[in-house]
Amino acid sequence: MADSRMVMRYEEELYMNTGTTSTPVWTRIGEGFTEAGVSFNGQTYTVKYISDKNERNYLVGYSPEIGFDANIYTNNPVMEKILDVIKQEKLGTDALCQIVIVDAYEWDGIGPNVAPARKRDWTIVPEGMSSGVEALLMNGAFQSAGETEFGTFNRDTQTFIPAP
Numbered sequence: 001m002a003d004s005r006m007v008m009r010y011e012e013e014l015y016m017n018t019g020t021t022s023t024p025v026w027t028r029i030g031e032g033f034t035e036a037g038v039s040f041n042g043q044t045y046t047v048k049y050i051s052d053k054n055e056r057n058y059l060v061g062y063s064p065e066i067g068f069d070a071n072i073y074t075n076n077p078v079m080e081k082i083l084d085v086i087k088q089e090k091l092g093t094d095a096l097c098q099i100v101i102v103d104a105y106e107w108d109g110i111g112p113n114v115a116p117a118r119k120r121d122w123t124i125v126p127e128g129m130s131s132g133v134e135a136l137l138m139n140g141a142f143q144s145a146g147e148t149e150f151g152t153f154n155r156d157t158q159t160f161i162p163a164p
Contacts, residue, residue, distance in 0.1 A: 011105035014066070015153070017098035018077035026100060026158045027077045035069040038101070066099070066122070066142040071135040082138070085124045095124050096145055100160050102153040110152055117153035119160050121146035 014036055019025030029036060043061040048054070073079050085095045102117045109115065122142035129138045151162040 007105045011103075013102040013104045013153075015100045015102065015158075016078045016081060017100075018081055021098070024098065024160070025077070026153075026160065029078050029099070032073040032076060032079060033068055033070045036066055039065050039067065041065060062144070064120075064144045067139075068141065069139045070137065072129075072138055082124055082126070082140070086126045086129070086138070096121050097124055097142065098122070099142060100153055107155070111154075113155040114152050115155075117151055117160055119149045119151065119162075120144060 014029040015026040016029055017024040018027040041063040042059050043063060044057045045060045046055050046057050048056070070079070070082075072083070081097060084090070088094075098119060099122050100117050100119045102115050104115050106115045107113060121144075123145045124140065125143050126138065126140040128140075129136065131137070149162055151160055153160050
């Protein structure tokens with residue numbers, strides 16, 4: 001059995017599709033982003049039966065979101081996609097993006113430069129833009145807009161491969 005080790009934040013990689021659905025271009029969400037944490041927002045059903053002293057809670061779903069804070073960078077396809085939604089005040093399906101979350105700490109567990117990954121459609125929900133002391137900042141969230149598709153991500157080819 002291998003020794004356990006702490007997983008570092010940079011070992012969970014996020015990639016946004018900055019191409020099209022039919023021809024995806026997976027661009028790493030990284031430079032400029034100071035926060036991009038996943039909240040699972042578990043949804044529960046609570047019931048108290050007449051024979052029970054206490055309530056029972058059952059997990060019945062999720063409403064995940066990735067909150068983000070970022071310094072705005074030029075010539076960054078991820079920033080350009082987010083800023084396009086903000087500046088054009090896009091709504092509905094025009095505010096969607098695809099993100100793959102890669103468990104990069106498991107590289108090579110499946111094959112060379114291949115790791116488990118989860119792909120989903122997300123809605124870009126801007127919260128604000130402000131000037132910091134030195135940099136222009138933005139924050140918001142990517143909120144789930146569909147079901148998770150499980151698979152793997154190949155770093156060499158920058159492709160998401162759906163699970164069979």
